[in-house]
Amino acid sequence: MQEHILSMRGITKAFGSTVALDNVDLNVRAGEIHALLGENGAGKSTLMKILNGVYAADKGEILINGVPTVFRNIREAMAGGISFVFQELNLVLSLSTLENAFLGRLKSDSRGIIDWKSMTAEFNGFMKSIDFEMDPGRLVSELSIAEKQMVEIARALMLDSKIIVMDEPTATLSSEEIHKLFNIIRILKNKGITIIYISHRLEEIFQICDRLTVLRDGKNICTLDVAETTKPYLIEQMVGRSMDYEFPEREAHPIGEPVLDVKNLFTPGFLQGINFTLYRGEILGIAGLVGSGRSEIARAVFGADKIEKGDFWVDGKKVSIRSTMNAKALSIGLVPEDRKDEGSSIELSVMKNITITNLDKVSRGIVLNRRKEVREAKRMVQELGVKTPSIHHRLDQLSGGNQQKVVLAKWLYNDADILILDEPTRGIDVGAKYEIYLLIYEMVKRGKSVIMISSELPEIFALSDRIMVMYEGCLQTCVENHEGLKPEDIMGFALG
Amino acid sequence: MKRADISRLVKDNIIIIALALPVILLTMTASGFMTVSNIKNIFIQISLYGIVAFAMTISIIGGEFDLSVSSLLGVVTILFTDIAKRVNVPVAILVCVSAGIVVGLINGFMVSKLKINAFVATLAMMLMLKGFALTYTNGRPINFPNPALNAFGNGDFLGMPNITLFFLGAFLITWYVLRNTKFGRNVYAAGGNLVVAKMVGINVDFYKTMLFVILGFATSVAGVLMAMRLSSGNTLFGGDLTMSVVAGVVIGGTSLSGGRGSAVKTFWGMLFIGVLFNGLQRLAVQANWQDVIKGSILIVVVSVDAILAQKIPLSQITTGRKRKEQISALPRDV
Secondary structure: OOOEEEEEEEEEEEOOOOEEEEEEEEEEEEEOOOEEEEOOOOOOOHHHOOOOOOOOEEEEEEOOOOEOOOOOOOOHHHOOOOOOOOOOEEEEOOOOOHHOOOOOOOOOOOOOOOOHHHHHHHHHHHHHHHOOOOOOOEHHHHHHHHHOOOHHHOOOHOOOOOOOEEEEEOOOHHHHHHHHHHHHHHHHOOOOOOOEEEOOOOHHHEEEEEEEEEEEOOOEEEEEHHHHHHHHHHHHHHHHHOOOOOOOOOOOOOOOOOOEEEEEOOOOOOOEEEEEEEEOOOOOEEOOOOOHHHHHHHHHHHOOOOOOOOEEEEEOHHHHHHOOOHHHHOOEEEOOOOOHHHHHHOOOOOHHHHHHOOHHHHHEEEEEEEEHHHHHHHHHHHHHHHOOOOOOHHHOOOHHHHHHHHHHHHHHHOOEEEEEOOOOOOOOHHHHHHHHHHHHHHHHHHEEEEEOOOOHHHHHHHHHHHEEEEEEOEEEEEEEEEOOOOOOHHHHHHHO | OOOHHHHHHHHHOOOOOOOOHHHHHHHHHHOOOOOHHHHHHHHHHHHHHHHHHHHHHHHHOOOOOOOOOOHHHHHHHHHHHHHHHHOOOHHHHHHHHHHHHHHHHHHHHHHHOOOOHHHHHHHHHHHHHHHOOOOHHOOOOOOOOOOOHHHHHHHEEEOEEHHHHHHHHHHHHHHHHHHHHHHHHHHHHHOOOOOHHHHHHOHHHHHHHHHHHHHHHHHHHHHHHHHHOEOOOOOOOOOOOHHHHOOOHHHHHHOOOOOOOHHHHHHHHHHHHHHHHHHHHOOOOOOHHHHHHHHHHHHHHHHHHHHHHHHHOOOOOOOOOOOOOOOOOOEEEE
């Protein structure tokens, strides 16, 4: 038996009456890449938060190299050789890349004067060793989400940790960047560093992980060698029921007349003359790397960003979209990329998040009709199958998939005819993804039109009627999605 | 009852507990505290500032802040007395209310269109108004003893002081608007997360502007009433308005970070301030010490609130009013 560098035994944790973890074991061998799998709410994050001391376990013990250890906070964990790359970015936006990379351990001389030179040298040296380019002086607020993630990763990696926990590190990365990250992970593995890898993307598990542990509803389901298992088997273990397909079967849906025409769309320093048409009942997929201008199209069409020039026609009529109010009035809805900061108000209740797009519908004059509002919200929650204790619960009480359904619900409630979905399934689990796909089909069947932006090519292929590919602010191609189309063709366009 | 439930209950009603303490202490120590005339007195003391406090509640929930109300109040008292003296009372009222709304519009324009930070924009406005008032009056008060106006400002209606009726009216309107109107809901949305509000097509510039207009309007009403009551207009009136009002709003429990709070909270918060002022006067605490005590109490109340907020596990938090269907009970809403 190989030596376990980290052993969590019989971990139990309850929050009030909900048991988040029930007698969970996690045994990680030195030098391996160990995947931690499970749907949202399965207990992965809670387990990691017990490891780093954010929560205290009710029962159970943690052994590091066989020695019982308890970290009281994340600093102690870091000092003990475990570092964490979290899904939520913990960066100070107003500081530079370099300052963020060394946050909390800035180097200084004996007088307390910061030693910029040696930090810059170390940072550049490190970036070089992982074959990544980054200007240490740039403000983090100017970086793309993917670059921010790289800063976060660099910070953890430069700590010289023995164990690195990565919680969905690829959720916001483009495939090129994921490729780079995997190279980095392999370099780390060769250096003998142990990695605990949390991800929803099963393909990634098969690409880089050695072993895996599946959790479901706070319980251990299995621990396996990756080589011994298959994707369908893993999905079944995670979801607890057999799922034959990752995507719902395609159903023919009638495609009608043009509903949205975009002509010659330019945005300052980004989009370079985009032309496209969206038809009634169509799912138009937009592929491309992160930063290729996909989200910029979405934001421009929704009036969220200023445009330089460009004309829009909705239902054959020339319209002006200068603000989100214009777009909403034209029955356009946007589910933004950043669910947490732009898509929903996590402090508001489920109901208030849904009805926010159209309070007129539940008001008489200026006065809200609360009963009607409750009724409408309940109807939407039921229609979309949002799992929530009540419509009055705060949105941050819901799992990611259910939060996303609420974001969708608010545009369905407003009866938007054109829905723009930017990364609609990012960071949500297999089961919830499937349900979102079903919802998208349901919408087009009702005659709505959908623009779907995604970094996951399989998703684009499975759902789209046509696929547009973006590269550096330009529209590379727009093709019918037919049997013969291959992912490589799309990737070719996406890479320029 | 679970511990979390208890701490939740305590947290939601902290202001009432905080209010009960001085009330009990003062009833025992200060003779004449618990009398009808003194309670009436307390309400009179908080009524005029209270009108502004409710408007400030709306603006803080909407994520904005206004420092200029303290100068505006003085300007309004001056304008009112001067115009009432030279022209007539209706014109004076019209001018004052218009002035309040115009100041609000300018503040709103600076914040929503020019994207100036509200703190800076209203600080500038505060200085300008103060300067205007001093130029207008040469720093001297303007007196206009008019028996009818004075009687109205100090009068009662069915045993209630007239100005307290205005205070209660402002309370009810604010409570209703925040809770039951589209306007109120959108104010919460904009204050809670401005980007989300924009992304669902709410006209956030309009709402931001309206926050200041409401404040300007409320301040002009308070100013007119104050001028009637005191038969005088003075640059110095309202010097401590911003601080007293913000203290009342915050002690009541409305979050300075926006998106959370209510008129009811501010009602209790202002009452607390009133009891405190009254009590310190009754106990003959020296004026300078009074400020030290007020400041300390503000810190204590707000920190207890912050500590309790951390103690409540997230899983217990719901929004919306208490309803049978809810699984984890004890929510608290606007």
